[in-house]
Amino acid sequence: xxxxxxxxxxxxxxxxxxxxxxxxxxxxxxxxxxxxxxxxxxxxxxxxxxxxxxxxxxxxxxxxxxxxxxxxxxxxxxxxxxxxxxxxxxxxxxxxxxxxxxxxxxxxxxxxxxxxxxxxxxxxxxxxxxxxxxxxxxxxxxxxxxxxxxxxxxxxxxxxxxxxxxxxxxxxxxxxxxxxxxxxxxxxxxxxxxxxxxxxxxxxxxxxxxxxxxxxxxxxxxxxxxxxxxxxxxxxxxxxxxxxxxxxxxxxxxxxxxxxxxxxxxxxxxxxxxxxxxxxxxxxxxxxxxxxxxxxxxxxxxxxxxxxxxxxxxxxxxxxxxxxxxxxxxxxxxxxxxxxxxxxxxxxxxxxxxxxxxxxxxxxxxxxxxxxxxxxxxxxxxxxxxxxxxxxxxxxxxxxxxxxxxxxxxxxxxxxxxxxxxxxxxxxxxxxxxxxxxxxxxxxxxxxxxxxxxxxxxxxxxxxxxxxxxxxxxxxxxxxxxxxxxxxxxxxxxxxxxxxxxxxxxxxxxxxxxxxxxxxxxxxxxxxxxxxxxxxxxxxxxxxx
Amino acid sequence: xxxxxxxxxxxxxxxxxxxxxxxxxxxxxxxxxxxxxxxxxxxxxxxxxxxxxxxxxxxxxxxxxxxxxxxxxxxxxxxxxxxxxxxxxxxxxxxxxxxxxxxxxxxxxxxxxxxxxxxxxxxxxxxxxxxxxxxxxxxxxxxxxxxxxxxxxxxxxxxxxxxxxxxxxxxxxxxxxxxxxxxxxxxxxxxxxxxxxxxxxxxxxxxxxxxxxxxxxxxxxxxxxxxxxxxxxxxxxxxxxxxxxxxxxxxxxxxxxxxxxxxxxxxxxxxxxxxxxxxxxxxxxxxxxxxxxxxxxxxxxxxxxxxxxxxxxxxxxxxx
Numbered sequence: 001x002x003x004x005x006x007x008x009x010x011x012x013x014x015x016x017x018x019x020x021x022x023x024x025x026x027x028x029x030x031x032x033x034x035x036x037x038x039x040x041x042x043x044x045x046x047x048x049x050x051x052x053x054x055x056x057x058x059x060x061x062x063x064x065x066x067x068x069x070x071x072x073x074x075x076x077x078x079x080x081x082x083x084x085x086x087x088x089x090x091x092x093x094x095x096x097x098x099x100x101x102x103x104x105x106x107x108x109x110x111x112x113x114x115x116x117x118x119x120x121x122x123x124x125x126x127x128x129x130x131x132x133x134x135x136x137x138x139x140x141x142x143x144x145x146x147x148x149x150x151x152x153x154x155x156x157x158x159x160x161x162x163x164x165x166x167x168x169x170x171x172x173x174x175x176x177x178x179x180x181x182x183x184x185x186x187x188x189x190x191x192x193x194x195x196x197x198x199x200x201x202x203x204x205x206x207x208x209x210x211x212x213x214x215x216x217x218x219x220x221x222x223x224x225x226x227x228x229x230x231x232x233x234x235x236x237x238x239x240x241x242x243x244x245x246x247x248x249x250x251x252x253x254x255x256x257x258x259x260x261x262x263x264x265x266x267x268x269x270x271x272x273x274x275x276x277x278x279x280x281x282x283x284x285x286x287x288x289x290x291x292x293x294x295x296x297x298x299x300x301x302x303x304x305x306x307x308x309x310x311x312x313x314x315x316x317x318x319x320x321x322x323x324x325x326x327x328x329x330x331x332x333x334x335x336x337x338x339x340x341x342x343x344x345x346x347x348x349x350x351x352x353x354x355x356x357x358x359x360x361x362x363x364x365x366x367x368x369x370x371x372x373x374x375x376x377x378x379x380x381x382x383x384x385x386x387x388x389x390x391x392x393x394x395x396x397x398x399x400x401x402x403x404x405x406x407x408x409x410x411x412x413x414x415x416x417x418x419x420x421x422x423x424x425x426x427x428x429x430x431x432x433x434x435x436x437x438x439x440x441x442x443x444x445x446x447x448x449x450x451x452x453x454x455x456x457x458x459x460x461x462x463x464x465x466x467x468x469x470x471x472x473x474x475x476x477x478x479x480x481x482x483x484x485x486x487x488x489x490x491x492x493x494x495x496x497x498x499x500x501x502x503x504x505x506x507x508x509x510x511x512x513x514x515x516x517x518x519x520x521x522x523x524x525x526x527x528x529x530x531x532x533x534x535x536x537x538x539x540x541x542x543x544x545x
Numbered sequence: 546x547x548x549x550x551x552x553x554x555x556x557x558x559x560x561x562x563x564x565x566x567x568x569x570x571x572x573x574x575x576x577x578x579x580x581x582x583x584x585x586x587x588x589x590x591x592x593x594x595x596x597x598x599x600x601x602x603x604x605x606x607x608x609x610x611x612x613x614x615x616x617x618x619x620x621x622x623x624x625x626x627x628x629x630x631x632x633x634x635x636x637x638x639x640x641x642x643x644x645x646x647x648x649x650x651x652x653x654x655x656x657x658x659x660x661x662x663x664x665x666x667x668x669x670x671x672x673x674x675x676x677x678x679x680x681x682x683x684x685x686x687x688x689x690x691x692x693x694x695x696x697x698x699x700x701x702x703x704x705x706x707x708x709x710x711x712x713x714x715x716x717x718x719x720x721x722x723x724x725x726x727x728x729x730x731x732x733x734x735x736x737x738x739x740x741x742x743x744x745x746x747x748x749x750x751x752x753x754x755x756x757x758x759x760x761x762x763x764x765x766x767x768x769x770x771x772x773x774x775x776x777x778x779x780x781x782x783x784x785x786x787x788x789x790x791x792x793x794x795x796x797x798x799x800x801x802x803x804x805x806x807x808x809x810x811x812x813x814x815x816x817x818x819x820x821x822x823x824x825x826x827x828x829x830x831x832x833x834x835x836x837x838x839x840x841x842x843x844x845x846x847x848x849x850x851x852x853x854x855x856x857x858x859x860x861x862x863x864x865x
Binding site: 031040041046047049125127128193194195198214217245246410411416426428443451463466 | 575576578581582583584585586587588589590592593594595596599605624628630631635639642697698702705708709710711715716718810812813814816819820823826828
């Protein structure tokens, strides 16, 4: 992948960059878009959520940025090279880049951004992403004055060296927005979250930050000095609020584009002047299982669950067709998804037979084995209406084959206390068979399948990581670790596909469905076209009719 | 009167301390903490724990409480765990929108309830009385999220008379009078929802109080002296009938600042109620606690004002 990207970057490097105005249907005006939740932090190095990133993307730029086909293209960097040992990536910045306040964007700003993430006082949660850099740990522990693996070659050239060849490093770099050192470096890193700069970001992206009114909106305006040329719009407003409120505002023409809840799809599709956009994402939903203990530790029980749940009914009924089935733990539209994975058939009769053969016999409607009832709790986090509605369906499906399910609905932070349990005194501890049985949750690839590592390797079971379910397969762990260091994309694809096949057989996550995202857009907003990358795709070229 | 007020204020300080303790205990009894809402594949558990330690979330509850109390005692409400913003700023930004919405609704509710309550009391058991009573029961029974959605559907989406939500037309950049007019237009629907439910409750109390007062001897005396019916109603019956209503109004004061969660959510109004609910879901303890404290102070102040107002309305009431 790296080699291929370098070639791509060379091509891009020589292409003339079209000025935005040349491709604007019109110039000027204020467009309003919306999202369902308010951003928390506008400093991109502090625990970014999707809602934060959606706003930060407008204000900040990265060295490289993702493309629709999940590779990377130049952003602030015009090109990059990879050393022969595949451990050093060297980026060359474009000429004449400036931040919104007019200061030049230099390699020193890039070095500052990445070094900050390893600072001993930094606690924005993103150190792990760059801990692979040579000397990052030493700098974090205070035993080095600088991160050895970050080298400013000259004003426009910077290189990063990793301790070993690290395949997902390009995706990591593609996810880090460059901060101006003269702004953020003036604030002690430990105070970043409290500092006013966390609510008044300064970057080098397409739009200059204007105003953030809590509970209402963020407003940004066109950056005249943007490297791709001035954006077509004068101003862009991002409103936040309740799903149905924003739907009404969209229907009334008060906002130009917004995500649409599934229940609102028909009204948007039928409204004059509005388009309904249906977008594939890299997110899917699954039933998580606690592999510890005699019930879900039994592979037959997990297999029976997988065959007993009528997933097609969920897609057809609850998703109204906006989505599809998924048969393993990677999104179906990602290169890691094994096309040959065995489909999980809906077959309650077969599911009952599997349980019968494994010794689970029906006694008064519920199956029993060795005196133990096949009775499970299903933890359902709130916040995703369709997912909440799947719970009673799953419960009814499983009752049919003699599995009793008790639904417990809770908000996400409460669910976390079961998945990442603690002692009474607050010390994180290991998960036991009693902590939870089944839970519903979503997962998705943000940039690279390496993100699954902490969820699937034995050494990352809580309290050391996110492997709540307790996957202890040595082969899966070996594959996940191999995937990190394998640079050849074809070999890497095959590694993750093999993980996908093995997770399909293990069914530690019972895959449910992959929903599509729905957006409504007013026809007066030209160029609005969200995709797997999110809502702001090509935002510099949006214009108003 | 003054010593009484001072005494009540001193009592209030003790009550506030108790409220803060109970509030803190309840808030922290909710499972999970602010950092756990950030769980993400890109963030390692070590990094999460480092952030917890910085916010003091790894400390025992009594320690967290004393730290918080010490901070508040110095006049610092702290910083939001979720965004790092100063809590005083977050609350301060919500005061004006909340007061605008709730204050407008309060005044209109009071005016409407007094007017309808008095005229129905003057003509009991007529078609007017039955009509208002029926409407009041409907107003009480219909939840505000429903009436809110109906109003949006009819007056914003179908008729297009009013905007659906928000404080103003953000993209329009109105200035001067045009801006005030635009803001007023945005107020109409949310205020209507609040007035519909609020007046429905209050009008029954006013009617009952005035009907009772109209049967008193002093009203008969006033009539016997030949006072005109309007004066008897307003001056003699309404003024005396207002006593129980004053209590209700005093207790309504905290609501002016606490806001209305449902209406604020439906109309995307940047009010205090929404901030409280969002902070509870985000386990943002400093924000939730500060709003608790502000609301508790207002409850105390409201009941104090109601008691003082008694003395003003009813000369027989003396404190000393």
